[in-house]
Amino acid sequence: xxxxxxxxxxxxxxxxxxxxxxxxxxxxxxxxxxxxxxxxxxxxxxxxxxxxxxxxxxxxxxxxxxxxxxxxxxxxxxxxxxxxxxxxxxxxxxxxxxx
Numbered sequence: 001x002x003x004x005x006x007x008x009x010x011x012x013x014x015x016x017x018x019x020x021x022x023x024x025x026x027x028x029x030x031x032x033x034x035x036x037x038x039x040x041x042x043x044x045x046x047x048x049x050x051x052x053x054x055x056x057x058x059x060x061x062x063x064x065x066x067x068x069x070x071x072x073x074x075x076x077x078x079x080x081x082x083x084x085x086x087x088x089x090x091x092x093x094x095x096x097x098x099x
Contacts, residue, residue: 002074004066011055013044013066018057021064021079032059058082064083 005012015026018038022029032038038059045052054077056065061084067076 002077004068004072004074006072007071007098011053011068011072013055014091017077018059018064019064021057022062023065024059060084 002014002017004017015029017062018024018029019026021090022032022038029038038057040055040057042056043054045054050069054065054089055066055068056063061081063082064077064079066074068074
């Protein structure tokens with residue numbers, strides 16, 4: 001089973017886990033993380049999911065999600081397509097009222 005290292009409230013994910021999903025080399029993953037071409041989000045489990053974390057990584061039109069336990073063991077891994085947002089897709093402001 002694969003392990004993701006916990007460092008306080010941070011996580012250290014082996015580059016090979018992301019490389020295989022995104023079709024990149026490990027060096028390209030590291031570069032993507034440094035340049036924010038690969039982004040991430042972490043969520044802490046509550047209630048029945050307490051002691052688990054959901055880590056999601058995004059690259060272009062793909063994402064990979066890892067569910068890990070308190071020891072960093074990967075319990076579940078899923079890759080899936082995502083829609084890339086562009087500047088034009090951000091929510092528009094409300095039109096001013098006409099009186």
